[in-house]
Amino acid sequence: MSTLETPAPTSGHDAAPARPRWQVVLVRPETMTLILLILGIFAGGLLSPFFLDISYILRSFTLYSEFAMVALVLTMVIIAGEIDLSPAANMALSACIFAWLQQAGVPIPAAVAVGLASGLAMGALNAFMVIGLQLPSIIVTIGTLTLYRGLAQVIAGDKSIRVPEWFIGIDKIMVAGIPLPVVLFVVVALVLGIVLGGTIFGRQIYQVGTSEVAARHAGIRAARIKLVLFLLVGLVAATAGIMTASRLGSVRYDLGLGGELQMVLMAMLGGTYIFGGRGTILGTFLAAWLLVIVSTGMIVANVLPAVQLVVLGALLIVSIIATNFIYSRTQR
Amino acid sequence: MAETVPLVRARGIGKEFAAVDVLRDVDLDLFPGEIHALLGENGAGKSTFAKILAGVHRPSTGTLELNGKPVEVTSPIVAQKLGITLIHQEPISFPDLSVAENLVLGRADERWFSRVPWAEMTGEARRLMDLLGVKIDVTRQMRGLSIADQQMVEIARALASDSRLIIMDEPTAPLTPKEVETLFGIARRLRDEGRTIIFISHRLEEVRALCDRVTIFRDGNKIATDTIGNLTDADIIRLMIGRPLKEYMHKTRSQIGEAALRVEGLTLPGVFNDVSFTVRKGEIVGLGGLVGAGRTDVARAIFGVAPAASGTVEVDGKRVTIADPSQAIALGLAFVPEDRAVAGIFRTLSVEQNISAAVPDQIAPSGFIRRSVEKLLAEDAVRKLSIRLASLRQPIGELSGGNQQKAILARWLLTNPSVLILDEPTRGIDIGVKAEFYDMIGELAASGRAILLISSELPELLALCDRILVMSEGRQTADIPRSAATQEAIMHAAVPQVRGVAA
Missing domain, CATH: 3.40.50.300 (P-loop containing nucleotide triphosphate hydrolases)
Structure with a gap:
């Protein structure tokens, strides 16, 4: 890697030379995620032969697919320079509203619709405080994460609410041999990947996240972009909540507890820059698989739960350091 | 004054920021007991020079002597120890602390865990205020004080550390005429005690009313130093702006509609x-x-x-x-903002993206970006404005300031x-x-x-x-x-x- 060691050219009066193409393509955080993923699969295979059973990995992934789906949207929020820590609580509240309604006799389609609408409303509340009242999103969403989780408990109490038998088992539905939640995750990733990478909306997300002031001066409506993103997180979180209800067969207020950290972990592991302006859907997509591989691998290898936590924490810190290093190195 | 040893002897002071010379080869002597005005247009170099004296900036070239001894003013703290204080227009103080606390802050003899000597502190603060002849309750919070009073506290701080050189950077701008009068009275008293004051202002009448000598800067050079009485207002303005009137005359006569x-x-x-x-x-x-x-x-x-x-x-x-x-x-309408780094460019994004930022409809009629169209637009702009770059895909932050600015202009020209x-x-x-x-x-x-x-x-x-x-x-x-x-x-x-x- 001698090229990397070349001192930055003392920028004269025109422009620094462009980086070689291979560096642009390869020296980026997603590469690190991919390498870690391959290492993880390799190590898992050494630990246990069952591990290389693809259907086992897919089944394991269904446990994370709801968080992973939300993490994809969260990635866009972080690129736009904001953050949303409330989606896991949103999942719980939407699922509780849905479950409570259907238990009270509301037809399932209507209950689902109300659940999704409530998710949107939660996104709208976040957006109102962040965009309308100009409050920092990290504080706002820590507040609403507590609020939404609390409301879920008010609605559901401490009991589980059952959902009808026929509604249970989204994870048992197979599409071409792949569990439906995994298929949904891949579809959402593809759609969002195209939106973020190929549309003006996606382009402006990066521009707003890089410099909101410059974006405003260029006529980009930053507020509108952020509003759409917060609403989208709300909607996808509600979807994820109802999917979780189907997978578990019942809803409690603590559904998805602590999920916000898993989501942030996926985005960070995928190379999303916490200060905005950089990151990709591909990165978060790979990171979701990495997280599943590492977690499952440790379970297969009988690693103590406490140690598993330590490993995940270390992974997060390493990924943040690497991401920062790569960005500071490649973009002056 | 020639026989006195100057308090400050500056020789060949220069400063460059990002390869641009903002100050070139300035020689200046400041004597004890004078009020010396620095004059010049915006960006002429007077504030930069003052900040070098106060240790805020380090000179790229040149030497400083204090009382005939060479010194290096490496930081504002060093400047303070050497007896040089810069008083800012909007005083930088701790608004929630009392006047007395602000007065003794940053003293070198404090340790982390030493006891705070409240009584002595208040006593000394009162003494300093009396010395200045101003009536400010030293136990009050800085926050409640007028800007004029806050400046007085800053001046009192300079006295507390027994500063021999006090630099006032446009101190009168936020003050009322009466407050200006008080400030001038104090400045004259300090001068009579043998201290040196540098006074930076745009207001000629104030300079004339207060200062003994004046130094005029222009384009980073020292143009003249003279006793104020030797110069008329017209002289001073001419010296401030009087660069050789190179006739750019690029304006081609156009039809005005x-x-x-x-x-x-x-x-x-x-x-x-x-x-x-x-x-x-x-x-x-x-x-x-x-x-x-x-x-x-x-x-x-x-x-x-x-x-x-x-x-x-x-x-x-x-x-x-x-x-x-x-x-x-x-x-x-199109607007090329003054603060290019903050309001103009997206530093880490590609030149191409920066150029096309204001015309989403042109590069993506259907919402999906057509990269070939974007590339053509950007290439065209680069050619027309002769923007010098290595690649359209490189982050715009890697370009020089002039080329960044051309890219921003290119962005706006695309909006026609x-x-x-x-x-x-x-x-x-x-x-x-x-x-x-x-x-x-x-x-x-x-x-x-x-x-x-x-x-x-x-x-x-x-x-x-x-x-x-x-x-x-x-x-x-x-x-x-x-x-x-x-x-x-x-x-x-x-x-x-x-x-x-x-x-």
Whole structure:
């Protein structure tokens, strides 16, 4: 890697030379995620032969697919320079509203619709405080994460609410041999990947996240972009909540507890820059698989739960350091 | 004074920021017991020089001697120990602490866990205030004090550390005439005690009322040092601006058409007041004045970045309300902001993306970006404006300032604007590239666009503009046609009017 060691050219009066193409393509955080993923699969295979059973990995992934789906949207929020820590609580509240309604006799389609609408409303509340009242999103969403989780408990109490038998088992539905939640995750990733990478909306997300002031001066409506993103997180979180209800067969207020950290972990592991302006859907997509591989691998290898936590924490810190290093190195 | 040892002897002081010389080879002697004024236009180098003395900046070249001994002022703390204090216009203090606490803060003899000597502190603070002859309750919080009183506290701090050189950087701007009088009285007393005071101000009458000698800076060079009595106001203004009037004269005569932008009674309380002007098609209207006169705020208000509270804007004869830049762009306005690094470029994004940022509809008619179209637009712009770069895909932050600015101009030209507002478009740009910009601005006007050019550089305004408006302290003070425009006329309108200064 001698090229990397070349001192930055003392920028004269025109422009620094462009980086070689291979560096642009390869020296980026997603590469690190991919390498870690391959290492993880390799190590898992050494630990246990069952591990290389693809259907086992897919089944394991269904446990994370709801968080992973939300993490994809969260990635866009972080690129736009904001953050949303409330989606896991949103999942719980939407699922509780849905479950409570259907238990009270509301037809399932209507209950689902109300659940999704409530998710949107939660996104709208976040957006109102962040965009309308100009409050920092990290504080706002820590507040609403507590609020939404609390409301879920008010609605559901401490009991589980059952959902009808026929509604249970989204994870048992197979599409071409792949569990439906995994298929949904891949579809959402593809759609969002195209939106973020190929549309003006996606382009402006990066521009707003890089410099909101410059974006405003260029006529980009930053507020509108952020509003759409917060609403989208709300909607996808509600979807994820109802999917979780189907997978578990019942809803409690603590559904998805602590999920916000898993989501942030996926985005960070995928190379999303916490200060905005950089990151990709591909990165978060790979990171979701990495997280599943590492977690499952440790379970297969009988690693103590406490140690598993330590490993995940270390992974997060390493990924943040690497991401920062790569960005500071490649973009002056 | 020649036989006295100077308190400060500066020799060959120079400073460069990012390969741009802002101060060149300054020699200056400051003597004990004098009040010395530093004068010059914005960016002439006077504040930079003062900050070098105060340890805020380190000189790139040159040496400093204090009382005949060479010193290196490496930081404001070192400066303080050497007896040099810089008093800022808006004092940097700790607003929640008391006056007494602010007075003794940052003393070298404090340890982390030493006891806070409240009684001694208050006592000493009172003594210092008495010394200055001002009545301020030293147990009050700084927050509640007027700016004038806060400045007094800063001066008291300078006395507390027994400063021999006190630098006041535009101290009078926020003060009332009475407060100015008090400040001047104290400054004179300090001088009579043998201390040296550097006084930076734009107000000639104040300089004349207070100072003994004056040094004039221009374009980073020291132009002259003389006793104030030897110079008339006209002399001083001539020295401040009198660069050889290189005739740029890039302005090709263009057909001036009907009004493209008309502004009537634009007001944003506390920022600018009752600003009215018209820019016609093919016309370049200059907006001159000192930094802080409200020129940029007017531009931001017109463009919808920070809308005005009252007043009307007409574009192409139609009255419009612009509450957001996107509306301004839709009406055919374009704005190249002064602060390129913050409000102009997306530093880490590609040059290509930076150029196409304001024309999403052109590169993505259906919402999906067509990269080939974007590349063509960007390549075309790079060729037309001769932007020098290694690759369209490289982050714009890797380009030089001049080329970044060209890319921003390219962004706006793609919107085909009928009105262009350029705010200090050539700031921080090499001379050679500046000339290119002048050509471009001239061509833009010749092609029938209306141009509002904000600039602090008088030759730039004189060379390019058909008409020059001048603002001073938020008010429009002059509207000078090309035939009557001189550097002196602009400068007279730009320098704030005196407000009863003690003689």
